[in-house]
Every structure is written in C-alpha cells, then in structure tokens.
Amino acid sequence: MKLYSLSGHPSLPCYILKFKFTTIMLDCALDMSSAMHFLPLTLVHSPRLAKLHNWSSKDGNKAVEKELKECAGRLFVDSAPEFLVPEKDLLDLSTVDAILISNYHCMLALPYITERSGFSGPVFATEPTLQIGRQLMEELVTLIERVPKPRASSKWKNKDVLRSLPSPLKDAQDIWSWRQCYSLQEVNSALSKVRLVGFSQKNELFGAVYVTPLSSGYCLGSCNWLIQSEYERVAYMASSSLFTTHPQPMDQAPLRGCDVLLLTGLTQFPTANPDSMLGEFCSNLAVTVRGGGSVLVPCYPSGVIYDLLECLAQYLDSAGLSGTPLYFLSPVASSSLEFSQIFSEWLCRSKQSKAYLPEPPFIHAELLHSNRLKHFASIHGDFSTEFRQPCVVFAGHPSLRCGDAVHFMELWGRSSLNTVIFTEPGFNHLDALAPFQPLAMKAVHCPIDTGLNFPQVSKLLKDIQPVHVICPEQYTAPPAAHPHRSDLQLERQPPPCTMRRAEALALPVRRRYERVELSPEVAESLIPSEVKPGISVATVMASLSTRDNKHVLQPLPKTPASSAKKRKRGEVLARMPQPLLWGSVSIDRLLQSLEKQGVKDVKVESVGDGHILHLQAEDSIIQLSADSTHIICTDEGLRARLRDVLVHLLNRL
C-alpha cells in the first residue's frame, strides 16, 4: 500500500493511493495562489494599469522586461494568470484507475488530469459537487477568456532571469508546473467522465476495493472517502466541518477504527472563528453602507455566499438598512442560485424540512422575489440600468485577478468611503490587493473557513481512533503567522507521518487476509475434525476461480473425456498438491501394520532418536525418526504399500 502526494497545499490536496491492485487519485485541486503574481484582467480598460512601467533588469533584456510590470514596488507578470497544477512526473497518471472528488473546491485541476495525461477511468463525485464544480470551472474559464491577453509570457521563467528577479516572484514555488487555464471544451469533456454517487453509496472498484463517500459537512455535497477492502480501511478526510451551516452534517461514525487516516483540509485560519468572522463581516458592511459607501465582497459564486446572504439579510433588517441593494455578479450567478434550491437532500435538517412544506430551502429565493437581491452575468448589459449606490456587490474572482471584482476595485478604490471585505480563505488578501495599490478604500479581512480547527481534530481523532495518521507536513508545526502557538499543530502518539509535494510514502499496513468464498458444494464436502476444544480443522482441496478479483472455491472439475481430446496431448492441466503429514509413527504400530501387509522379516535397529528397519526379504530400508521417514525401496509395488502404511499411521492435512 503506497501513497503519493502530488500537491503541497494542505487545503488543496491531490494524492494517489495504491491499494490492492488499484490506483486511486484522491482529489485534484488547483492551486490558484500562483495567479497572485499576475496582473489583473480588466473588463473595462484601466488607464492606471496601462501606465505601469516595465520592469528594468540589470542586463537590459527587453524581451523579459516587456513581460513584467512594476506596481508599488512589486513585479507582476503581464499575461493571463497561470495556476499550479498537481505534480505530473511522480508517476504515470494514465495508470490511475479512478479519481475520487471530495468537494467542488478540490476538483478544479480535473481537466489537466483527465484531458492531458491519458487517464481513462471514471471520476466519482456527488451531484452537487459536479454541478457546482462545473459552475466554478465555467466561471473561471469565462472570466479569463472574456479578457483576451494575446501573450503567454514564459521568458521570465528562464533560470538565469528568475535568479535576478526581486522577491516575491523570485521565490515562487514550482513555476514549471504553472499552466494557463483550460478551455470550456476540456471542462465539458472532463466532467463527462464523472459518475454520480450519493452519500454512503458503496462503490466497487474492480471487485478489489470499495469506495464510499461520507458527508463531510463542509459544503453542498462535500464528502470524505472511505476506501476499504474486506480487511483494511483507509479514510481520506478532505475539508470537513463541525459548524452548523447549510450542508448535511459530517458523518464520522463509519470512519471509526480505520487503519489509515489521511487528514487534509483543516482550517486555514485556526485563530479566526467563523461565527465571529461572520459577525464582523456584517458589522463592517453596515458601517460602510451607513457612511454612504459601497462594499465589495470578492467571492466564489457558490458556497459561503449562501450563508452570507442569509446572515446579511437578517442583519440589514435589524440594522434598518433593508433598502440596501445586493448585487451578485457572476456568469453563473443565476444557475448557482437556482441549483442551490434543488439540492435539499444534501442540506442540513432544518433546510431539508423546508422543502417538505414545500418552500425553497434558502432565503435568497425570497430576496430575489422581493428584488432586494439582483443577479447579473456581468457588469455589461442590464446591470448598468439597475446599479444604485451605496450597495453591496458580491463578485468573482476572489483572487482579484479576473472577473467583475477587478472592475469594482478600480471603480471604488480611490474613495475611503468604500470597503472591500475578504471572506474566502484561499487567497492572501494583501497579495490580492497589491496590484491595486495605492488604495484609499478600506480593506477588511474576515476569512470564513469552516474547516476543522485543532481542538476539533484532536477530539475527532480520539473518537475515530485511527491506527495511523498521515497529514501534510504543515500540520505538525505551528502556523507561520503564529510561530509560538504550539496548540495550533497536530499532536498525537505515535506522531503522524507527514508528506509534502512530490513525495511517496509506503503505508505501514500489512495485508494478511483476503476474502475467499466457499461454494455450498465445497462446504458440504468438508470433513471437519476437532483437534482442540473449540478448534476444528478440515482439509480443503478445491478449484479456485477468480473473477473480478473475487475468489470462489468450487469443487474440482471433472473434465468430460470428449473435450479432453481437443487439447494438446501430454499437457499438464493441473498441479495437485499432496496432503501434508504431521505427527510421528510409533514403531510398534508400524511393525504391526507391516505384518498385516505380509512384511515379516524385519530387523529393527535403534539409532539416536529413531529406528532403522531392514526389510530383509524385500531388500528395503525404512529410516524412522520423530519427524521424518525415509523409505529406500526399488520395488514400486512395495514402495506404494509401504507409503500407504505410513500415511495411514500419520495425520494428514
């Protein structure tokens, strides 16, 4: 059993598990933090960005200088953003048998794997994961493709150039695995390989292992995976949550007692409680709106936004600001809002029961109905006629490198009345703001990450009691932002195994058994004998048939004479083992038996712990000791008789 880590980001996992002749990829998340080194894509021409200076290198390499722009002391690559894809050289990805997806944030690298590596298996995901994942991918592709950038910059990646660049671009990780975004066609093709599964649906892979998605409580349709054979169980925990938000609660009982627990996706902000962050979000927003300013919330089109809308609507009502318009801009805004309402089966109980009434589970249906919330595909079109300020705009992309959020940063950035509030935990907000500096607008950081925190994890581990724990290396040391908080790390005896990008690990699990089924005929033919109180044994001699990795013992075949003719003559059809002998032979009983066989003239000689029997008339010798017997005899008929006598006196298995 072996594990390979293809990603170094603890919350954006990509692993490969080799288990019982199967090769399973666990998630394939796309690390988009690399986009932070690129200039934003503006939907409307931005004179400010156009005026940025080229980088001036020491050796005056014009080709490279053109690719890099300088803004507020930082360098940015002037091209469409590139993303860090999972490691491709660690092992041949075409040998992957199946991909398991745990939630829609962890599948954005799927087209790179399914379309560009020769992978040909199924992808397992729940329906919300597929639909919302599709929306995220479609949004990403649309946001990038609608602002065409002709140049793909690569000269700056030259090793010599790279060395001369200033930080942070110089220190960027794995730039050779950075790729431009995929196309819509690749998205569709990748998603056509998805096989839909429901929570707790046991799926068989080649008859060898079963994979089961279990609700993880993190977002709509999110799950952890249990990968098991009849004897070994490996649990893969992606982002999970114990907070009460809209998704179905986490199902942790089936994970109990697993042999290996692969733990990823813990909260990226262990010091920020999601509930207090939500409160801060609302109060900051209300202060800005009251002051006549507008608020930009860069966010993904699905997920936390549902909770934000619900919470915000109530807060604004109580704050007497219910008239504030809420705008939701995304190419997939309408389908995100519509889809969220039809997944009641995947929601928490209170939301689920709303569908029984029948009412839409999410409050945003009501907000849309009363025109408090309006959604648009982009700032072009109807939006301009509806647009009123002060207002709240939810728009992508949370990296602030593409999408309508970029436009609002340019529009509102110069006024200190306005605020941008970061809620998505995936991007560093200071890096995100860097190309917009200098800014007069307020920036508030309220990361809402409902992933497990360290106290929750240690409680969970006590409950689950896994034999071995494996986690990304980042979890065994305090976070970089809080180097002295030793409570913000994973501690356990024995210590967890850690992994980093492009590393392989042999799992300390030894397989000892395999399930074999006895057909009723074989079972009936057995003759058990009780050898010790409570223990019976029986010799099984049967034909083993293996189909789809399932072993069944059938009675030995009786080949009809007719079909035998068709085969090559003299061919060995089977190798039949003889029973094993155990015990020892008593000399007296042997002599008695020999006498019955007509062997009378026997001379017995004691040697050490055994005897030598000379069968004088037959000119044969039997050497007898406690655990072996040697028959030296040339007459085949006699040998067979002697053999039978001995075998009869011994125990057989």
Next chain:
Amino acid sequence: MPEIKVTPLGAGQDVGRSCILVSIGGRNIMLDCGMHMGYNDDRRFPDFSYITQNGRLTEFLDCVIISHFHLDHCGALPYMSEMVGFDGPIYMTHPTKAICPILLEDYRKITVDRKGETNFFTSQMIKDCMKKVVTVHLHQTLQVDDELEIKAYYAGHVLGAAMFQIRVGSESVVYTGDYNMTPDRHLGAAWIDKCRPDLLITESTYATTIRDSKRCRERDFLKKVHDSVEKGGKVLIPVFALGRAQELCILLETFWERMNLKAPIYFSTGLTEKANHYYKLFITWTNQKIRKTFVQRNMFEFKHIKPFDRSYTDNPGPMVVFATPGMLHAGQSLQIFKRWAGSDKNMVIMPGYCVQGTIGHKILSGQRKLEMEGRQTLEVKMQVEYMSFSAHADAKGIMQLIRQAEPRNVLLVHGEAKKMVFLKNKIEQEFGLACRMPANGETVTIATCPNIPADASISLLKNESLGSLPNPKRPRVLHATLIMKDNTLRLVPPSQAIKELGHTEHQLRFTASLQLRLPPGEADALTHLCNHLRSVLKDYSIQRLQDGSVMVESVLIKASGTADEQATQEVLVSWSYQVLYLVMDCPLEMYFEVCDTPWTLSFYVSVSFQDEDLGSYLMSLLKKGLP
C-alpha cells in the same frame, strides 16, 4: 438450507393495498403499506393480524420500506404505525417523505369529513407516523443494523419512486414497487444494476400489455382532446394530483403553445400550485432534459393551465379540466363527471389504471347506467376514452428489468391473477427462472444457497503452485486447511495450520535405485538422461545442479558411483511425499511404445493415495531405459 419467505398481505394477485412481508436472514421487513381503493370497509387495509393477533408490530418487524407516495402503497401507514403500533424505522425517499403526508391528509379528510367515518387515523397520527420516517438517498447503502442493508434505485413511475434492494449477508431481495422502464416527459426510466438478487419481487400491473410507441399514444390523446374542444365539448381528465397530471400538463401545455389554442385548461385541485412546487424543488428526481434546462425554463411553470373553481363547471364553451382523484371514486372529478356525463359532446379520458369497484372501472368496462348514492341512476352519454398513460412497466419492460437485474427467482405482485399467469409462463419459458405469484396471505419459501465467506491468508493465494496468472483453461487447485474457531473461518496453508496447532510436519521421502544402460559412446549418463527428460517432459521444470545431479521439479536424480564396463550406471531417484502430483491429459503410452505394465492415469479425480506421483512416474519412465 437458508431460505427467504415472502407473504403478501396485499397486492397478492390483486392491485391495491400493497403490503408484502419478507423474511430474510432472520430479519422481517414490510414492503409498502397501502390502502385499497375498491373497498370502504376493513378490507381497505392489509390484514395486520396475520403478523400478530394482539399487540404492536414493533417486535415482529425490523423495518418498513415505502416505495412511493401513491396511497395504494402508503395509505395504511398511519393506521399501521399509530393504531396497530409500530415504532421501528420507516424508510422512504425524500420526495416521498415530502408528498406522502399531504396525500394521507387528503385521504383522511375525504374519509372522515365527507363520508363521516370514525375510527380512522387523525392528522396528529399522520404527523407522529412521519416522525418515524428515515429518508434514503438513491444508491445510498443504508445499514439498518449490523447485517441488514437496503439500497434504493430509481424507479421512474412518480416523483421519488424507488426500487429497493434488501440484503442480509450474501442473500438479497429486490422489490420494485411500481416502476416504468421508458422515460417520459418529466421522469427518467427505472434503472438497476446487475445485482443478481436471490429474489425479484416485481409489480405486474400491465403483465399482458405491450404498449405501442409513446408518441402514438400522445398523438391520439392530443387529437381526441383537440377534436372535442373544436366541437365545443368539455373534456374531463381524472388524474391524481401528482404524477400523470404533470406529465399530461406538460403535454397539453406544449401542444396549446404550438397550436396557439385558446380554450382554457384548468387544473382542479388545491394541490396544483403546491404539487408543481414539489416538482421544482425535487427537480433532481426528474428526467435529464428537465434537469438540464430548468435554470432557463422550468417545465413546471405552466402558462396555459390555470386553477379551477367549482363555479366554472357550468361555464359555456369548451374547456379541458384535470380533476382529482384519478379513478372517479370520490371528490371533485366525480362531481364534475356527474354534471357532464349527460352530454354526448363531452368526453372523459381515463389516463390510468382503475381499480375494480370504482366508477372509473365501471365506465371503462362499458357500463352506461351507473347506480349512484341514494338509489339514483346516472346515464352516461359522454364519450369514454381510455389511454394508457400509467407509468407502469409493460410486459416488455418487466422482462427488461429481469434481464437487467438477473435474479435467481421472480415473484409477481400488484396485478390481476389471470394476467400474472400469462407473464409467469413467459418468464419461466424465456429465462428458465422459477416464478411465483402468491395470493394474499399465502407464504412462498425460496431456498437460497449462498457461498460461505472465509478469511484466506494472502500467502495461500500467492502460492506459486497455483500458477501466478489465472488461466481459465487450467483450474487452479487450492490445497488449504480450514480452521474453525470462535465463529471465524480461516483458510491457511496446511504447513501454517500444523504450526499453529503446535505440531511438527512429518517428512516422508522415498529413494529408489535403478540400473541404466547407456547407449554406446555416451559417457556421462546424467547429461544424456537430462536431455532425454527435457525432450519428453516439456511442461516440467528440469534443472541441472552444481554437482551434476538432475532435478525434475523436486525429484532428485543422482548417479551413484561411475559407469562400469558394461556401460550401465546406477542412479538413485529420490523424492518427497509432498512432490507435486500432476494431472496430465494423456495416457502414458504416448511416451512408451512398449511398456510391460501399460497404465493410464485417470486424472480428474481428487487425490487419493493410490494415484501415482511424479517420482514414481519418473521411475517408470527411466525403467524403460534411455534411447
């Protein structure tokens, strides 16, 4: 021998009050708990006294499974759980859980408020009953207890309808509930994997029907409605609020839009708005096309179909009215029917199956004078049309499902006895499967022969002697010891078993000597012998060892001394009792043209000590001498 027992309490050779008891692996499960529309007395509910004469059912049943929300499948549920008494889990899908209580409440109202019956379940009982419901996702493997697991499959038929697989260990039963094997305008087709259950319990409503294409039926239906409306007639379509109603609404809606028709279409039930809302919220249960397009256009938002008011009944001019219930046995559809029956311009279209005893059934069987309550008779002049829009599988569909699931036995329920016999014969002929059709209260026992699982040690399966790759031509013979201890079965290599039991293995070896005559000019006997054996025994591993001796598999052939003047050499052949016993496909005469004791091996019997082993086979080969 393990067995599965099945007893229908309802739906045995009948349609209505579906309720089937299944005993499998020591668990008792009730499949559906419905009411019968043809009866108003005790017979409307299944006879639960079959399970126990007195007291509650909780200790006799492990769980109850409801396949879908139609009242003939769930109508007796509150009666069973609250009035007879059952506190165990009741399993159903989400849409069923959402819609079922509404239909039950409707049914209760009609029975208690309109007909004035007492001793019926109350609204509170419906609520209490629904609290015992546990919802299941499609394909979720739900563990009822340590051994009993259930799994739901999509059944088409109505929103949220499911087929259920019930499994205990390696025994399993599939219950279809009602299902439809052809996708329609709003639902998908039933699907099940090749799960090879021991028993498939299938509905057989349309056991003898093979329906023509759906398109033709739809065209017929639209033509009839259109013709009637053109002539100024009124068309009544009795439907149940959820199910066919939506299907026909979508059909008429698109037709009206295409033909630009103006005659009003009404939907007469308080449920309309609400019913359509359910379809919108549970759109993941509808067919692919609706699911794909719902963001742009929700098929359940109708433009031409408006809610009906009772006062519209006598409005002049043409109209189309969908009214509940579907079998004309009560409610608004019956009221409208009474008003319109007198005119031959009008038409009633029955789009589904009608249970015996209902007015729907009577007019469909050609009755034109109906006896109503209060000794009135009603003369039916309006046209009566029947169109099979029921979302049940027809005979072809049932056969298709059997092909899909590959059951070992089939049991028919939910159909008329005569029709069942026909289908039963067909299944037995076509698939060679045993097919049963018990009546209500009749128990059917099905013997199963499950394989017995055992834990085999990996070393046993990786054993070289099995051959590394499974070759379908060559049976892999497994020789192992089964250790039975504390209810566990373990298969281990015999040597390991001997060790585990604290014994030691006993080695038995044989050595025989033989005089070999060498051909002239040949000095090294063993080289010659080795070459000879290699040419004769192609399937064996033959090795030359360092000291010059020859190994054939594990048989050792050694020279003793050196060849003498007569060019004879004594060789010793030595082998262990554990030497492989080889099964070969031809008599040994092949190799020995002249043999003093011609013998053939009968190879296909299991090992007995009389059979020859490789050692003695080599002996006899060498005795023949070298060429």
